[in-house]
Amino acid sequence: MKFIDFFSGVGGFTRGLELAGHECIGHCEFDKFAEASYRSIHTITEEQRARLGELDKKKRQKEILNSEYLNGEWYANDVRTVRATNMPIADCWTFGAPCQDFSIAGRRAGLDGERSSLVREIFRILEETEEKNKPTWLIYENVKGMLSSNRGLDFLSILSEMDRLGYDAEWQIVNSRWFVPQNRERVYVVGHYRGRSRCSIFPVKGNGGKNSTRQLIGGVGAKTGLYAFGIDKTSNKPQELQISNCLMTKDYGVSKRRSEDTAIAIPVLTPARAEKKQNGRRCKEAGEEMFTLTAQDQHGIAIKVREATKRGYAIAGVGDSINLSVPSSKTRRGRVGENIANTLDTSCNQGVVTPTNDTKGIWAVWSEKYNCYLAIRKLTPKECFRLQGWADDYFERAEFMNSSNQLYKQAGNGVTVNVVQAIGEKI
Known part of the structure; x- marks a missing residue:
């Protein structure tokens, strides 16, 4: 299955689905520091890495944003500027849209918030896409607070939009503790395009929280x-x-x-x-x-x-x-x-x-x-990446491009690789 990773961050969806045997053909990310980590982790060659290593970190961060370091992968830096005609055809779109406006720790502006409203851009692009080119699968991730935002009407609005665009949806609250020693409840929604996919993906089950911190801390x-x-x-x-x-x-x-x-x-x-x-x-x-x-x-x-x-x-x-x-x-x-x-x-x-x-x-x-x-x-940045399911060599690729402050932010904003892998394997 070929997929596009929207709001990709450092590529948790990308890595998880690749571990499940799928192929990433494009991604979209606005934050330049996260994008630098993404490219260092996923797209550059070892020859390019060696050349970047000759630069100091600030010059490295700027240099890697040049298109040559994508090595053929489609990229957009702002979902608001994406048009369906300029995108490659993919079997699946993933989008972990910004969650701050849904989170109980924030002001709970919901879909009216500046950041969480960006999920509407995905629906706009879907509406622009010809039926034959629409993805068979949609995978959407957000905080559990999305379910109660605006008395549940925001989540209902998202499901209604999927239905209007031809997708049947199923969802589950998945806790990362089933896979790694981190308590992280997130809502995962899988959309099935009618007439192409009928199999159920959920429930996804982990190992019941029996995780060792031996290699993580x-x-x-x-x-x-x-x-x-x-x-x-x-x-x-x-x-x-x-x-x-x-x-x-x-x-x-x-x-x-x-x-x-x-x-x-x-x-x-x-x-x-x-x-x-x-x-x-x-x-x-x-x-x-x-x-x-x-x-x-x-x-x-x-x-x-x-x-x-x-x-x-x-x-x-x-x-x-x-x-x-x-x-x-x-x-x-x-x-x-x-x-x-x-x-x-x-x-x-x-x-x-x-x-x-x-x-x-x-x-x-x-x-x-x-x-x-x-x-x-x-906790060190490496330990935070481990708690999100990243192997150390992948963390080191991100560290090659960014400061500890940015790495902490990237770990906290990301999805847990193991959870995505489990969903990708069910697909």
Whole structure:
């Protein structure tokens, strides 16, 4: 099946459907940073990548937007300018239109909002398309809040438009936790063009949430250039320890040196304010899935620390560190320092610190349940991509083009690759 990916972002639909054996022949994306990541992930050749690698990142971002780096794939940067006569014929269109106006975290402007109204552009293009060239399948994704937006009338309007244009629709709320350790409920709508497709795609089922964070959270050492330090009890000074290969959940040994020990990785929303309860829990239990990734919220994990200073702060070493000097901040998400550590390693026998060039500390809170301090750090961009189903080599292609800020945004705005793959396999 050939498909076109509208509102493509970094190409979660593209990757998921390709894993299911389908072929992407075009995409549409407005954000230039997401488009740079998309091309780096999906369209450029290794020869072109090597040539781009000779440029600094800003020049690289600009250069890759030239048409030669599409290598024949159809592209439009603004869905509002797309005309059916200028598009290739495809069997399927996917569109994860902007969700902010449907989200309960936003102002809920619904289909009248500037961004979520863009889904109407898809219906306009469909109306312009000759019947013989209409796609057999439509796959639409949005937040669960779409179902209740404007008392459900917005979702009814979308279904009515599909019906008017000749498509029977089925839908399901799919939670990414069925495939990856992230709680992410999204509505997926599949449209079937009448007379061509009659088979049902839903329900899609996952593995019931039994996911390991073994390969999704952690991954330290030479690849990140970070080192683990611990507190020497005799001198109360940091000393270098063995480096764990990966941060694991409580079911796995934390390091080769003490394989009988176990680690705790607790999902945290807003790492700078672990004890703040606002809009639900800030921390989950060990083994639970991560909170839903968004483009705005900060996400992190709390890691078990057996030894710490009396105040609950780990002693700083040499390198970058999370700056949580104002944990009582009244802003919604708190404040985090500029130099955020990419990885915090752990040892169950000694206090864990991350290298730092100054005396900034890592905030830790005492847990009565686990009878230890829990040091908190922000998730890395790579971990966020992993929680969306991306393999590390694909993340590295996006990292080749963009800053951490943009990568966080791209992960939060995307679809979960594994969910799309499951839908693509049913098709």
